[in-house]
Amino acid sequence: MFSSIDPRSPVPLYEQIAARIRVAVAAGEFLPGDTLPSVRALAQSLRVNPATVVQAYRDLATDGFVETRHGQGTFIQEVSGSKRDQERSLQATELVRRLLQDAARRGITVDDLSRAFATETGAQVHE
Amino acid sequence: MFSSIDPRSPVPLYEQIAARIRVAVAAGEFLPGDTLPSVRALAQSLRVNPATVVQAYRDLATDGFVETRHGQGTFIQEVSGSKRDQERSLQATELVRRLLQDAARRGITVDDLSRAFATETGAQVHE
DNA sequence: AGCAGTGTATTGGTAGACTGATACACTTGG
DNA sequence: CCAAGTGTATCAGTCTACCAATACACTGCT
Numbered sequence: 645m646f647s648s649i650d651p652r653s654p655v656p657l658y659e660q661i662a663a664r665i666r667v668a669v670a671a672g673e674f675l676p677g678d679t680l681p682s683v684r685a686l687a688q689s690l691r692v693n694p695a696t697v698v699q700a701y702r703d704l705a706t707d708g709f710v711e712t713r714h715g716q717g718t719f720i721q722e723v724s725g726s727k728r729d730q731e732r733s734l735q736a737t738e739l740v741r742r743l744l745q746d747a748a749r750r751g752i753t754v755d756d757l758s759r760a761f762a763t764e765t766g767a768q769v770h771e
Numbered sequence: 772m773f774s775s776i777d778p779r780s781p782v783p784l785y786e787q788i789a790a791r792i793r794v795a796v797a798a799g800e801f802l803p804g805d806t807l808p809s810v811r812a813l814a815q816s817l818r819v820n821p822a823t824v825v826q827a828y829r830d831l832a833t834d835g836f837v838e839t840r841h842g843q844g845t846f847i848q849e850v851s852g853s854k855r856d857q858e859r860s861l862q863a864t865e866l867v868r869r870l871l872q873d874a875a876r877r878g879i880t881v882d883d884l885s886r887a888f889a890t891e892t893g894a895q896v897h898e
Numbered sequence: 899a900g901c902a903g904t905g906t907a908t909t910g911g912t913a914g915a916c917t918g919a920t921a922c923a924c925t926t927g928g
Numbered sequence: 929c930c931a932a933g934t935g936t937a938t939c940a941g942t943c944t945a946c947c948a949a950t951a952c953a954c955t956g957c958t
Contacts, residue, residue, distance in 0.1 A: 656946060659876060666878040682904060693948040698905075715904050715955035736874065736883035740891045743870045747863065749786060751793040754892050756863035761888060764867050765881050783916060809934060820918045825935075842925035842934050 649690050657692055661700035666709065669720060676722035680710065683718075707731060776817050784819055788827035793836065796847060803849035807837065810845075834858060 649660050668674055680686070683701065687694040701718050704710040708731060712718045747757055776787050795801055807813070810828065814821040828845050831837040835858060839845045850858075874884055 663876045670878060696947060717904060732879050732883050735877060736879050736887035739870055739874055740887040743866055744891060746866055749790045750862060751797060752859050752863050756859050757867065760863035760867040764871060823917060844934060
C-alpha cells in the first residue's frame with residue numbers, strides 16, 4: 645500500500661508519507677476512527693526510520709487530519725467537511741502568499757502570475 | 772543606493788541584491804548599456820563578500836537581464852520589452868508549477884488555490 | 899506487576915545552500 | 929609590456945533541513 649516512497653526524490657520522505665496518507669483518506673481507504681499503521685510497522689514496511697514516520701504523523705496531526713494517542717496509536721480524525729475545507733483554504737492562502745512574495749522578489753507581476761495560473765490550470769482569470 | 776540589504780533576512784543576500792537591481796532598472800535608474808558597480812565596489816559598499824555579488828550578477832545574466840564581460844564589467848542588457856515580458860512569463864509559469872505541486876502534495880485542490888489567489892490579489896477567477 | 903504494544907524525546911550524522919577568503923584570468927590604458 | 933581595473937574559479941566555514949539511532953514514556957492486557 646505504501647510502496648510509492650522514493651528516497652531519491654527531493655521531496656522529503658515524511659512529506660511523501662503524509663501526502664500518501666491524505667490521498668488514502670480522501671479515497672476512503674481509511675475511515676474516521678481507523679488506526680493508522682504503527683510508527684514502527686510503517687517504518688519497517690517503508691524501510692525508513694521510525695522518526696521519519698513520526699514526523700509525517702505529527703504533520704497530519706497538526707492539520708487535524710489525524711489524532712495520536714500516546715501508547716495507543718494514531719487515529720483518523722473525525723472532522724466535519726466544512727472544517728476540513730476551511731483548513732485547506734487556510735493552507736492555500738499561505739501557499740499563495742509565499743508565491744506572491746517569491747514573485748515580487750523577482751520582479752514578476754501579479755498579472756504574469758494570473759496568466760500563468762490560468763494556463764496551467766485551465767481556469768479563466770480576469771479583472 | 773544599495774543600502775537596503777538585510778543580512779538577517781531569510782532571503783539570501785544575493786537574491787536581495789539581484790532584486791534591488793531589477794527594481795532599479797525597472798525604475799529607470801539604469802539604462803541599457805550602463806555598467807553596474809564592479810563586483811568589488813558593490814561588495815565593499817554592502818559590506819558583503821565579492822562572491823556574493825558575483826552570484827547576484829550571474830543570476831541576472833542568466834535571466835538575460837545583464838551581460839557580464841570578463842575584464843570589463845557588468846552591463847545592463849538591451850532587450851526588447853516583449854522579450855523581457857516573455858521571460859517574466861516563463862518564470863511565472865515555473866513558479867505556478869511549483870505552487871501546484873506543493874499544493875497537490877498537501878491535498879489542496881486547484882479550486883482552493885483559485886479562491887486564495889483571487890482573495891489575495893483582488894482578481895476574479897472563475898471557470 | 900509485567901509485558902508487549904504504542905508514541906516521544908534527544909542526539910548525531912549527512913547533504914545542500916549560503917557566505918567568505920584567496921588566488922586566478924581577462925581587458926584596457928599608459 | 930605592465931599596472932590597475934574588471935570578472936572567475938576554487939576551497940573552507942557555517943547553518944539548516946532531513947534522516948537515522950537510541951533510549952524513554954505511556955497504555956492496555958494478563
